[in-house]
Amino acid sequence: MARIARRRVLTLSASGGLAAILASGRGPALAQDKTVHWLRWADFVPASDVLLKGPITEECKKATGITLRLETVNANDLQSRITSGIQSGTGADVIMAFGNWPQLYAESLADAGDVAEEIAAAQGGYYDVSRLVATVRNKWIGVPWTTGGGLIAYRKSWLEEVGYKSFPDTWETFRDAGRKLKAKGRPIGQTAGHTFGDAPGWWYPFLWSFGGKEVDADGKTVLNSKETVESIKLAVALWKETMDEGGLAWDDTNNNRAFLSQTISATNNGASIYIEAKKKPKTYLTEKGTPMFEDIRHAPIPKGAAGQFNLPGVFTDMIMGYSKNQPAAKEFLRWVHSKPVYDQWFTSQQGYTSGATKDWAKHAVWDVDPVLKPFKDLPAFGRLAGYAGPPDRRSAEVISKYIIVDMYAKAIQGMPAEEAAKWAHGECAKVYV
Numbered sequence: 001m002a003r004i005a006r007r008r009v010l011t012l013s014a015s016g017g018l019a020a021i022l023a024s025g026r027g028p029a030l031a032q033d034k035t036v037h038w039l040r041w042a043d044f045v046p047a048s049d050v051l052l053k054g055p056i057t058e059e060c061k062k063a064t065g066i067t068l069r070l071e072t073v074n075a076n077d078l079q080s081r082i083t084s085g086i087q088s089g090t091g092a093d094v095i096m097a098f099g100n101w102p103q104l105y106a107e108s109l110a111d112a113g114d115v116a117e118e119i120a121a122a123q124g125g126y127y128d129v130s131r132l133v134a135t136v137r138n139k140w141i142g143v144p145w146t147t148g149g150g151l152i153a154y155r156k157s158w159l160e161e162v163g164y165k166s167f168p169d170t171w172e173t174f175r176d177a178g179r180k181l182k183a184k185g186r187p188i189g190q191t192a193g194h195t196f197g198d199a200p201g202w203w204y205p206f207l208w209s210f211g212g213k214e215v216d217a218d219g220k221t222v223l224n225s226k227e228t229v230e231s232i233k234l235a236v237a238l239w240k241e242t243m244d245e246g247g248l249a250w251d252d253t254n255n256n257r258a259f260l261s262q263t264i265s266a267t268n269n270g271a272s273i274y275i276e277a278k279k280k281p282k283t284y285l286t287e288k289g290t291p292m293f294e295d296i297r298h299a300p301i302p303k304g305a306a307g308q309f310n311l312p313g314v315f316t317d318m319i320m321g322y323s324k325n326q327p328a329a330k331e332f333l334r335w336v337h338s339k340p341v342y343d344q345w346f347t348s349q350q351g352y353t354s355g356a357t358k359d360w361a362k363h364a365v366w367d368v369d370p371v372l373k374p375f376k377d378l379p380a381f382g383r384l385a386g387y388a389g390p391p392d393r394r395s396a397e398v399i400s401k402y403i404i405v406d407m408y409a410k411a412i413q414g415m416p417a418e419e420a421a422k423w424a425h426g427e428c429a430k431v432y433v
Contacts, residue, residue, distance in 0.1 A: 152299045
C-alpha cells in the first residue's frame with residue numbers, strides 16, 4: 001500500500017476533518033448520533049401518547065443517547081405503512097403490529113430473540129398469545145409490547161330497567177335484553193366493518209361460541225359447517241332486533257362516541273370508554289345528570305353452546321429488516337421495557353391493557369378500580385385468530401382480509417346464511433392452500 005506523507009494528511013484534515021476529530025476526542029457527529037423511528041397507533045388512551053412523546057422521549061435521550069422519533073397514526077393505516085416500508089426498503093425502524101400481523105411480514109423482520117428473551121427472563125415470561133404471534137418456529141420476529149382485549153361496556157342502570165341486574169351471559173338472554181333495550185331507543189352497538197380491532201374482536205368469539213372455526217388443527221378449511229351457519233342466522237336476528245344497524249359502517253372510534261353520547265347501551269370494547277368518562281365526569285353525564293362512569297360496568301361476550309371466548313388484542317414491536325439502525329432499535333427496546341420505564345407507560349394505561357409478560361398482572365394499577373380489574377385476566381384466556389390451527393401467516397391474511405367479518409356483514413345485508421358461510425369458506429380455502 002502506498003504511504004501518505006504526513007504533510008498530505010495535514011492538508012486533507014486542515015478544513016476541520018481528521019484534525020478536528022482528534023482534537024475533540026469524539027467521533028464524527030454522524031457516528032455519535034443514534035436515532036430510532038418508532039411507528040405506533042394513536043392510542044385510545046391519549047395520556048399514554050402524551051407520556052411517550054414527552055417525558056419518555058426526553059428520558060430516552062438522556063439515558064441511552066438515542067434520539068427517539070415517535071410517530072403515531074390511525075391503527076387502520078399501519079398495515080399500509082408496513083407494506084410500503086418493506087417494498088421501498090425505507091421507513092420506521094420499529095413498527096407496532098396488532099394481532100397476528102407479524103406473521104405476514106416474518107421474512108422482512110429482524111431477529112429480535114436476544115431482546116425478547118431477556119425481557120421474558122426478567123419479567124415472569126410471556127403469555128402464550130404474545131409469544132405465539134411474535135415467533136416463527138424458533139425465531140422471534142418481534143418484541144411483545146402489551147396485550148389488550150375487549151369486554152362489553154354497558155350501562156348498568158339501563159340493564160336494570162329492562163330486568164337484568166348484570167349483563168346477559170348467554171345469547172338467548174342477550175337477545176331478550178337487547179330487544180327490550182332497542183325498544184326503548186337504547187340499542188347495543190357493534191361494528192361489522194373493516195376496522196382492525198372491534199370487528200374481529202366481536203365476530204371471532206361469536207363464531208367460536210357456536211363451535212365454528214376457520215380450520216382444523218391440520219390446517220384444513222372447515223368454516224362451512226352447521227355451527228357456522230347457525231351462528232350467522234342468529235347474528236342476523238340479533239342485528240335487526242338488538243343492534244344499532246348503522247354499525248356496518250363503523251370503525252373502532254364510532255362505538256366509543258355512540259356510547260358516550262348515550263345512543264347505545266352496550267358495546268364490546270377495550271376500557272377506553274370508561275377511562276374517558278371517568279377522566280371527564282362533568283362532560284359525560286347520564287340522562288339524570290350524574291357522572292356516566294359511575295353507571296358503566298364490564299362483562300365478557302356471552303357464551304354459546306361451545307363456550308365463551310375472547311380474541312386478545314396482542315401488540316408487538318417489529319424491528320424492520322431494512323432498518324440501518326437495528327442495534328440502536330434493540331437498545332431502545334431493552335430500555336423502554338425496563339421496569340422503571342415501562343411502569344410509567346403501564347400506569348398511564350389505567351387498566352386498558354395488560355402486560356405482555358406475566359409480572360404486570362401483579363401491578364398495583366389493578367387494585368385502583370374494580371370496574372377495570374376484569375381486563376387483567378384476558379390474556380390468559382384468549383384464543384387467537386386461525387384457531388384450531390396456529391396463528392401463522394395464513395391466519396393473519398384471513399383476518400387482514402376481513403373474511404370472517406364480511407361473512408356476517410354479507411348475511412346482515414341480505415345474503416342467505418348458507419351462501420355467506422360457503423363464500424367465506426371458499427375465501428379461506430384460497431389462503432389455506
